[in-house]
Amino acid sequence: MQVTALVGSRRKNGNTAFISRKILEALRTALPSVETELLFLGDFDIRACTGCEGCQKSWDCIIRDDYAAIVSRIDAADGLILASPTYWYSVTSDMKRFIDRSYSLIQYPVSRREWISKYSGTGKLCVTAAVCEQHDESMMGSTLSLLNDFSRDLGIEAVASVKAIGHFDAGSVGGDSAVMEQAKRAGRLLAERLDSP
Template identity: 55%
Template sequence: MKILAINGSRRKQGNTSILLQSILKAADQAQHAIEMISLGDYRIEACTGCEGCSGSWDCVIKDDYAELIHKLDQADAVILGSPTYWYTVTSDMKRFIDRCYSLIQYPHNRQQWIGKYQDSHKVCVTAAVCEQPEESMMGNTLTLLSDFSRDIGLQLIDSVAALHCFEAGRVRGETTVLEKAEQAGTMMLQALER
């Protein structure tokens, strides 16, 4: 099985990365193929709303986005993670999500759409980190990642929130959160094996 973890943080050894690694623990122990990417390493231009992807699954903007979608196409499971910047995901993650407009089609009207991965049996876990101790201060970070995953047709298995984590590595001290992350990773694998 192929597991793709997409990190919206530019801190490559930061809290989001640690959280994603905890989710990946079960897959690593089972020796599945794992790839963790940092969106900051890719050139992803802003969506222009040109509708050039209408009628296909392909974005017409030529940058690194197509490479990311190829990885997504090949994955059996996807983990989406982002720290909270001003009550939402990072700009790297938001640009990626906006460009994934190409992964939905409107066959009949604008009120109903089909996600590219609908009925593909691809599964997803979402994860978010927030500096503040209250989940309300996370804004829509986790709900945006989760809603997005469902919209493109991924089966959402679980979501993990790490609160009160600012300094790089702070989440290592949050044993309850890390245990929840490992459980989410185990549930993800169980869903794939069904």
């Protein structure tokens, strides 16, 4: 069993990474046989989607960069963690480029009003997580909802979400017992769902 965490933050010891590691830690405690990896999208060369439609008959983006390597990890994974801090009311540019390029993972066999995803019916599961510096939850904007909508549109069920409000200093979220409990609970729930027949 494999779970891959995709982190949209470039702060490798920041709050988004901290939460992602806590989810993975709880997952491994509850399901010791699981293999996990944590990837920072900023470490990969992911170029912008050009809207060329070259992917629409193959599930493969024709832009040759590191995007395909990440997709191969999702292909192999049973579970996914999608995590991002809030930049201007939404996900980071690293996460947004990845999401935009994932247009290649859906196709329109009948019309533009209906689509199918490469992962529909695969049983893949997801946990989403978002961090916002401000204490007003509305300042998180679409960060968490975008990650949840993206997961859904890819045919990957989001089983839990973690929301951290009012955290900027790297690692400060570790002192927030409520957020840490959210992360642990998300990891345990993911383990439970992955382990169920």
